[in-house]
Amino acid sequence: MAAAAQAPPANVVLILCDDLGYADLGCYGNRTIQTPNLDRLAAESTRFTDFHTTSPVCTPSRTALITGQYQQRFGIHHADGPETTRRYMLPESAITLAEVLHDNGYYTAHVGKWHLGEPPKAPHPFDQGFDHFFGHFGGRPSSGWIRYARSMNPEMVRGKERPVVHQGHVTEVQAKEALDVIDARAGRGPFFLNLWLNAPHEPLSPLDNQAKTYPHWSKEEQTYFQTVTDIDHAVGQILTKLEEKGIASNTLVIFTSDNGPEAHSFAYSRGAAFPLRGMKTQLWEGGIRVPFLMRLPARVSAGRVSHAVASMLDVFPTVLAATGAKPKTKLDLDGGVDLIATATRGAKLENRTLFFEFRSQQRGVASSLPIAVRKGRWKLFANESFEKIELYDLDADIGESRNVAAQQPAVRDALLTELKGWRKRFPLTPLPPAQRVETPSLEELAKRPYHD
Numbered sequence: 001m002a003a004a005a006q007a008p009p010a011n012v013v014l015i016l017c018d019d020l021g022y023a024d025l026g027c028y029g030n031r032t033i034q035t036p037n038l039d040r041l042a043a044e045s046t047r048f049t050d051f052h053t054t055s056p057v058c059t060p061s062r063t064a065l066i067t068g069q070y071q072q073r074f075g076i077h078h079a080d081g082p083e084t085t086r087r088y089m090l091p092e093s094a095i096t097l098a099e100v101l102h103d104n105g106y107y108t109a110h111v112g113k114w115h116l117g118e119p120p121k122a123p124h125p126f127d128q129g130f131d132h133f134f135g136h137f138g139g140r141p142s143s144g145w146i147r148y149a150r151s152m153n154p155e156m157v158r159g160k161e162r163p164v165v166h167q168g169h170v171t172e173v174q175a176k177e178a179l180d181v182i183d184a185r186a187g188r189g190p191f192f193l194n195l196w197l198n199a200p201h202e203p204l205s206p207l208d209n210q211a212k213t214y215p216h217w218s219k220e221e222q223t224y225f226q227t228v229t230d231i232d233h234a235v236g237q238i239l240t241k242l243e244e245k246g247i248a249s250n251t252l253v254i255f256t257s258d259n260g261p262e263a264h265s266f267a268y269s270r271g272a273a274f275p276l277r278g279m280k281t282q283l284w285e286g287g288i289r290v291p292f293l294m295r296l297p298a299r300v301s302a303g304r305v306s307h308a309v310a311s312m313l314d315v316f317p318t319v320l321a322a323t324g325a326k327p328k329t330k331l332d333l334d335g336g337v338d339l340i341a342t343a344t345r346g347a348k349l350e351n352r353t354l355f356f357e358f359r360s361q362q363r364g365v366a367s368s369l370p371i372a373v374r375k376g377r378w379k380l381f382a383n384e385s386f387e388k389i390e391l392y393d394l395d396a397d398i399g400e401s402r403n404v405a406a407q408q409p410a411v412r413d414a415l416l417t418e419l420k421g422w423r424k425r426f427p428l429t430p431l432p433p434a435q436r437v438e439t440p441s442l443e444e445l446a447k448r449p450y451h452d
């Protein structure tokens with residue numbers, strides 16, 4: 001105990017991918033995409049097989065990660081984006097993980113995609129507890145404007161400066177900044193590096209080496225697979241850097257994704273979620289169950305596979321437990337648990353209840369029912385009036401293909417009662433007004449202020 005008390009607080013490197021599918025990594029069963037560094041990380045980590053985001057799209061899922069609270073508290077129901085007609089932002093009143101760590105003496109850096117609202121209308125990451133910002137505010141690199149987004153030579157914003165074009169692929173650019181942060185901060189007190197990679201979200205660009213790595217696949221598949229392999233390369237560089245700096249043994253590394261894979265009708269998106277049903281924008285498992293690796297040598301079991309029913313809501317309390325950071329005021333978290341204690345004990349958390357909601361339609365993609373509840377092996381879906389009900393037994397039917405609501409009335413009614421209780425706590429709120437915003441010209445964008 002004395003040694004533990006003297007150990008410096010753990011650093012935190014949190015790597016969040018964008019739209020990375022449940023089955024996109026070798027360590028999650030993909031037999032094509034090469035991810036040797038992530039497979040090694042998995043062998044040194046506890047690997048979760050049943051980890052869920054709170055939403056099948058970016059902004060709500062990221063909100064839950066950074067606040068430990070359901071996104072419904074902030075009225076966030078969909079991805080923020082000027083061209084999706086509705087705007088969402090994380091208000092300054094939210095207490096973020098970065099704020100708590102900052103208050104406990106951590107240097108806090110955000111690198112990569114933010115997507116919690118675009119300044120100046122939304123709070124800047126500096127107002128959400130970060131000391132350092134390098135990335136893009138919208139859903140895609142460059143500005144939030146889809147027309148100008150690109151993954152090669154992307155524009156990035158540093159602090160409150162205007163965006164600047166950086167040479168190279170967006171993953172390389174973001175990884176380089178992450179390495180620079182580690183170089184600058186290692187040995188100077190604890191740090192929190194929040195690396196939210198844009199990849200493998202669109203826009204994807206064909207990459208130089210893809211045909212060599214994946215010779216027998218279509219151009220679209222090659223592009224997507226190489227994009228994931230490049231994420232793997234970036235993670236390998238970061239792990240090596242932690243070792244070189246002598247801080248790997250005292251750094252919590254988390255690797256996950258914000259939601260399931262994009263529909264294959266989108267350009268180069270070829271993500272996989274097998275054996276799960278569904279994808280991004282759907283509440284079937286493929287939209288919300290994602291890879292989750294957690295490494296903290298000496299405190300997290302290496303090589304363990306955890307089947308715990310885990311959630312993005314758990315990240316906040318897990319990081320607090322790993323770092324010993326204490327919030328200034330009592331936090332009002334939404335049922336998240338410390339996964340280090342859980343993973344180490346091997347508990348399955350079968351009695352906890354997780355809730356999911358996604359009410360928007362995506363063009364060309366089927367919709368699941370809009371609200372769902374998960375408890376142990378069971379998952380129940382409902383529509384907003386609770387007239388349509390589906391119940392799936394995930395232990396027997398991981399592909400959610402057989403609705404057993406009629407065969408399991410007791411389970412159905414118990415979960416329906418829980419779902420109604422949650423709905424009462426987080427009432428159905430109207431979506432923000434739809435806006436049609438004209439895409440500005442590049443000249444107009446160049447004049448756009450990035451700070452007040």
Ligand SMILES: [Ca+2]
Binds near residue numbers: 259
């Ligand atoms: Ca996403």
